[in-house]
Amino acid sequence: MVEDNNLETRLAEQDEFEPPAEFVEQANVTDEGIYEEFEENWPGCWEQAADLLDWYDDYDQVLDDSNPPFYEWFTGGKINASYECVDRHLDDRGDEVAIEWVGEPTEEADRSITYEELHREVNEFAAALRDLGVGEDDVVTMHMPMIPAHPIALLACARIGAPHSVVFAGFSANALAERMNAADSEYLITADGYYRRGDALDHLSKSREGLEDVDHDVETVVVDRLGDDGPGHDLHESEHDYDDLVAEHEGATVEPVERDAEDMLFLMYTSGTTGQPKGVKHTTAGYLAWTAWTSQTVLDIKPEDTYFCSADIGWITGHSYIVYGPLALGTTTVMYEGGPDYPERDRFWEIVEDLDVTQFYTAPTAIRSFMKWGSEYPGRHDLSSLRLLGTVGEPINPKPWKWYYKHIGGESCPIVDTWWQTETGGHMITTLPGVSNMKPGSAGPPVPGVDARVVDGDGEEVPSGGAGYLTVDKPWPGMLRTLYKNDERFIEEYWAEYSDTDSDDPDDWVYFPEDGAKIDDEGYITVVGRVDDVVNISGHRLGTMEIESAVVSADGVAEAAVVGADDDIKGEVVHAYVILEDDAGGEDAVRAAIEAAVEDKIGPIARPSKIIFTPELPKTRSGKIMRRLLEEISDGEELGDTSTLRNPEIVADIQAEVRGN
Ligand code: WTA
Numbered sequence: 001m002v003e004d005n006n007l008e009t010r011l012a013e014q015d016e017f018e019p020p021a022e023f024v025e026q027a028n029v030t031d032e033g034i035y036e037e038f039e040e041n042w043p044g045c046w047e048q049a050a051d052l053l054d055w056y057d058d059y060d061q062v063l064d065d066s067n068p069p070f071y072e073w074f075t076g077g078k079i080n081a082s083y084e085c086v087d088r089h090l091d092d093r094g095d096e097v098a099i100e101w102v103g104e105p106t107e108e109a110d111r112s113i114t115y116e117e118l119h120r121e122v123n124e125f126a127a128a129l130r131d132l133g134v135g136e137d138d139v140v141t142m143h144m145p146m147i148p149a150h151p152i153a154l155l156a157c158a159r160i161g162a163p164h165s166v167v168f169a170g171f172s173a174n175a176l177a178e179r180m181n182a183a184d185s186e187y188l189i190t191a192d193g194y195y196r197r198g199d200a201l202d203h204l205s206k207s208r209e210g211l212e213d214v215d216h217d218v219e220t221v222v223v224d225r226l227g228d229d230g231p232g233h234d235l236h237e238s239e240h241d242y243d244d245l246v247a248e249h250e251g252a253t254v255e256p257v258e259r260d261a262e263d264m265l266f267l268m269y270t271s272g273t274t275g276q277p278k279g280v281k282h283t284t285a286g287y288l289a290w291t292a293w294t295s296q297t298v299l300d301i302k303p304e305d306t307y308f309c310s311a312d313i314g315w316i317t318g319h320s321y322i323v324y325g326p327l328a329l330g331t332t333t334v335m336y337e338g339g340p341d342y343p344e345r346d347r348f349w350e351i352v353e354d355l356d357v358t359q360f361y362t363a364p365t366a367i368r369s370f371m372k373w374g375s376e377y378p379g380r381h382d383l384s385s386l387r388l389l390g391t392v393g394e395p396i397n398p399k400p401w402k403w404y405y406k407h408i409g410g411e412s413c414p415i416v417d418t419w420w421q422t423e424t425g426g427h428m429i430t431t432l433p434g435v436s437n438m439k440p441g442s443a444g445p446p447v448p449g450v451d452a453r454v455v456d457g458d459g460e461e462v463p464s465g466g467a468g469y470l471t472v473d474k475p476w477p478g479m480l481r482t483l484y485k486n487d488e489r490f491i492e493e494y495w496a497e498y499s500d501t502d503s504d505d506p507d508d509w510v511y512f513p514e515d516g517a518k519i520d521d522e523g524y525i526t527v528v529g530r531v532d533d534v535v536n537i538s539g540h541r542l543g544t545m546e547i548e549s550a551v552v553s554a555d556g557v558a559e560a561a562v563v564g565a566d567d568d569i570k571g572e573v574v575h576a577y578v579i580l581e582d583d584a585g586g587e588d589a590v591r592a593a594i595e596a597a598v599e600d601k602i603g604p605i606a607r608p609s610k611i612i613f614t615p616e617l618p619k620t621r622s623g624k625i626m627r628r629l630l631e632e633i634s635d636g637e638e639l640g641d642t643s644t645l646r647n648p649e650i651v652a653d654i655q656a657e658v659r660g661n
Pocket of ligand 1: 392420422528
């Protein structure tokens with residue numbers, strides 16, 4: 001015990017950690033010269049990433065920057081993502097496991113899907129999709145839980161050149177409909193349900209409800225996940241059973257479509273400043289090169305590894321680092337259906353032990369929960385197979401970082417704290433695990449070849465030790481190409497802030513991720529969080545404006561403002577400040593109506609943790625709601641300037657209400 005205490009003290013005081021020697025000995029990248037080499041050879045350095053792929057036709061040019069910010073990468077090249085992730089591994093690794101699927105019920109056997117089996121099922125389903133009418137460039141929407149058919153469907157779409165648009169299964173019927181309409185998507189793949197904390201949950205009713213609001217006809221494929229446990233839906237006429245489709249196409253093969261490097265691979269809707277979700281467009285070669293290269297360089301993935309990322313495929317982390325990156329490298333990727341605390345709080349560690357997991361990648365919110373639950377849960381398991389740990393999605397404080405380092409990594413695994421976004425496609429700021437020292441709380445330097453900086457409001461770099469806004473001054477292969485059918489908004493959202501938008505010189509164009517950041521004297525960047533109206537709830541990215549419009553739509557609400565408030569476990573939670581209509585029912589009724597509206601329009605993850613009723617909202621003289629002030633009130637912080645308010649007297653009342661709430 002005394003020894004343990006010493007250890008805790010030593011860890012608490014240590015603010016820099018060297019990469020563990022044992023790790024470095026075997027790491028994919030160990031030469032710190034990579035930074036200089038990439039800088040000197042930019043953008044040619046990215047040929048290294050392209051070399052990880054097999055090309056039908058080689059590309060003519062690494063980067064075409066003739067029309068910024070519409071950059072094109074590996075132009076002239078031809079490639080197919082399904083071929084890269086499946087076919088090309090068959091000779092060497094056909095019998096090895098591609099996807100190790102773990103269902104939530106412990107009595108259910110895991111499914112180990114070899115590359116050979118994955119190839120067969122991807123082909124059969126690709127043939128089925130074609131027969132349903134899916135053509136090249138048709139957008140196929142998926143609203144799917146974490147079941148094997150999900151990655152199979154992604155790869156089947158990629159095989160026939162049909163871009164996919166995945167809507168997180170936790171999102172509501174309304175959110176599904178909105179995204180299907182925006183993408184003119186005529187195909188939907190969904191499932192009857194899934195298991196969560198021991199219950200068989202109905203999912204199909206939600207998808208069906210969404211389809212009622214889709215303004216065009218849709219062919220739907222339904223995966224039967226629950227069998228007899230499910231609510232036993234009889235399929236509608238426009239619905240096809242996944243198993244039947246695959247059985248009808250048994251043994252079918254579909255030649256992978258040769259896609260242009262710049263052809264769309266997928267769309268992913270994400271939250272931004274306005275209420276309307278943004279359709280982030282990723283293309284084939286640049287995205288795949290980026291996710292494969294970062295999987296190798298940052299996550300240190302090798303084909304013989306068993307790699308476990310606990311994200312959901314419905315978010316970008318699952319796309320890039322459960323499916324495309326790991327499978328492009330021919331490794332074994334683990335996917336788990338359920339929650340971390342079912343049947344007990346050691347479920348992840350049980351999976352790590354059972355499968356001899358070598359890399360584990362999760363979000364800080366999960367780590368904060370593990371820490372709260374206590375070290376006895378990982379302590380029950382032999383985690384010595386682990387070689388590397390990763391985190392993503394939000395800032396991680398030094399305390400949970402050190403807990404993770406000690407209790408999961410046994411002080412022998414490097415931790416990569418990876419900053420990136422839906423828009424960046426893959427990692428942008430992180431230490432290289434076999435090269436750089438780690439500083440808990442700081443993501444680290446930009447990835448080699450990435451020109452991330454911290455600037456002030458005028459775009460001037462801040463001195464070391466300074467704070468400001470994050471920018472990326474040069475393009476990179478994994479970047480979004482535009483917002484779907486909305487080039488103007490693409491420029492407005494990501495470039496206008498720091499670019500000369502009239503210029504056609506790429507040096508005048510700067511990408512703005514809308515994050516605040518600090519930089520230290522060694523160039524380590526700490527990303528502190530969004531500077532726009534985006535909240536990060538348990539690592540899930542949501543827009544306060546989307547939530548606000550749901551709240552306002554509830555019966556009895558006259559006006560509302562939604563802000564993100566700090567939370568020890570979830571990172572942030574939603575607080576809704578609400579003015580009641582004169583003839584509204586009681587507060588309880590309105591509260592229930594608000595909760596229902598948010599669940600209905602977005603999903604349960606966006607539900608406010610606090611609803612604060614107030615007769616007025618703090619407003620500027622021009623009538624703008626001061627959301628910043630409400631955020632300070634929610635966080636119990638000292639309030640900034642209130643002198644510009646039209647109604648400063650309301651502030652104290654609201655504060656009292658929040659304290660009492
Ligand atoms: C935040 C998730 C600090 C950031 C991959 C970013 C982070 C947003 C980190 C993107 C990190 C992600 N440290 N903040 N390591 N990683 N973020 O699009 O605010 O769901 O802009 O992509 O998450 O969220 P998204």
